[in-house]
Amino acid sequence: MAEALATRFGLSVAHRLGYTRVELESDALSAIKAIHLGSFGRTPKDLVLEDAYVTIFAF
Numbered sequence: 001m002a003e004a005l006a007t008r009f010g011l012s013v014a015h016r017l018g019y020t021r022v023e024l025e026s027d028a029l030s031a032i033k034a035i036h037l038g039s040f041g042r043t044p045k046d047l048v049l050e051d052a053y054v055t056i057f058a059f
Contacts, residue, residue, distance in 0.1 A: 001044065004028075038053055
C-alpha cells in the first residue's frame with residue numbers, strides 16, 4: 001500500500017509543479033505492472049494505483 005501511495009503522491013506533485021514528462025521507477029513490480037497494463041482490482045491498493053494511472057494522463 002505504501003508504494004501505491006508514494007507513486008500517486010509523486011505523480012501528483014510532478015503534475016502540480018508543471019512537469020510534462022516523468023519517469024516512474026519503483027521496486028514494487030506489482031504496482032508497475034498494474035499501471036503499465038491499466039488493470040486494477042477493487043482493493044484499496046488497486047484504487048490508489050488506478051488514481052495514479054489516471055494522473056499519468058494529465059501530463
